[in-house]
Amino acid sequence: PTLDEAVNAAEDGATIELLADATTKGWNLTKSLTITSAPNLAEKPTVTFEKDGIALWGKALTFKGIDVVMNGVGSPHAIYFCSNNKLNLTNGSVLTIKNYPNDALEWDGGDGGYNVNITNSTFISDHNRSGFTGTFYATITNSKVDVVNSLGNGSNGSHFIIEDSEVNFNNNGSHGLSAGELSIDNSTVNTKNNNGMGITVNNAFTVESGSIVTVTGNAGNSSYGYAAVRLYNDYPFTVDSTSELYIEDNNNTGLYVRQGNLTVEDGAVLKITGNKVSHSLLDGY
Numbered sequence: 001p002t003l004d005e006a007v008n009a010a011e012d013g014a015t016i017e018l019l020a021d022a023t024t025k026g027w028n029l030t031k032s033l034t035i036t037s038a039p040n041l042a043e044k045p046t047v048t049f050e051k052d053g054i055a056l057w058g059k060a061l062t063f064k065g066i067d068v069v070m071n072g073v074g075s076p077h078a079i080y081f082c083s084n085n086k087l088n089l090t091n092g093s094v095l096t097i098k099n100y101p102n103d104a105l106e107w108d109g110g111d112g113g114y115n116v117n118i119t120n121s122t123f124i125s126d127h128n129r130s131g132f133t134g135t136f137y138a139t140i141t142n143s144k145v146d147v148v149n150s151l152g153n154g155s156n157g158s159h160f161i162i163e164d165s166e167v168n169f170n171n172n173g174s175h176g177l178s179a180g181e182l183s184i185d186n187s188t189v190n191t192k193n194n195n196g197m198g199i200t201v202n203n204a205f206t207v208e209s210g211s212i213v214t215v216t217g218n219a220g221n222s223s224y225g226y227a228a229v230r231l232y233n234d235y236p237f238t239v240d241s242t243s244e245l246y247i248e249d250n251n252n253t254g255l256y257v258r259q260g261n262l263t264v265e266d267g268a269v270l271k272i273t274g275n276k277v278s279h280s281l282l283d284g285y
Contacts, residue, residue, distance in 0.1 A: 026052025107134030227256035241267030
């Protein structure tokens with residue numbers, strides 16, 4: 001009669017079919033479950049969490065063909081990853097996380113695998129403390145990702161593999177797109193009006209296959225970093241001949257290559273203009 005009773009009764013690996021909208025008090029799961037829409041329903045059902053969210057203890061939870069709403073759930077983090085948990089958004093899914101006092105996605109470590117995979121879907125983090133916290137491995141394929149209005153960083157060192165997508169890290173209180181490895185393939189990436197650096201990379205950085213990257217209005221607070229784009233370590237940094245990189249009208253140094261070299265191939269478009277240098281202590285780099 002209720003979804004919570006079905007969850008309690010289900011065996012590990014079971015599928016629960018919803019016949020209509022349902023509510024739940026929240027789940028502390030020690031079993032893997034799939035929650036799906038029953039066949040031939042006139043409307044897609046909605047599951048509304050009324051008190052707590054979801055804790056997963058080494059198990060997998062799949063939502064398929066339904067909407068999930070968590071408004072006013074008391075957890076400080078929207079989704080907290082332990083060990084090797086993975087989040088997969090596929091087949092037109094939309095995940096929106098707003099107004100959490102802590103982080104939208106936070107990870108405490110694991111196997112180093114690709115633990116956030118967004119494919120043919122949309123992810124929005126809006127006005128949380130941060131979007132991605134922890135060294136996530138995030139693949140974004142044919143998708144839309146917005147990490148905006150964070151109180152702190154949009155991200156803080158995750159690895160991003162972006163392909164055939166539109167990604168925006170805008171209006172964050174500190175850094176925008178702070179990455180380990182950053183690969184941008186046939187995609188549009190914008191980092192605009194972040195108080196810290198727009199893009200900072202401490203691993204390989206690649207822009208290829210007709211990608212367009214725009215970095216503007218960043219570095220308003222010099223204590224958060226010296227530049228709109230900062231490339232740290234001695235890894236390959238490349239903009240290929242078909243791509244475009246715009247670093248314009250930022251509030252500090254446009255491009256700061258701390259180690260290594262940035263290779264911009266013949267045929268690429270590179271503009272570094274209108275940046276207002278307010279912090280000159282770049283140690284000669």
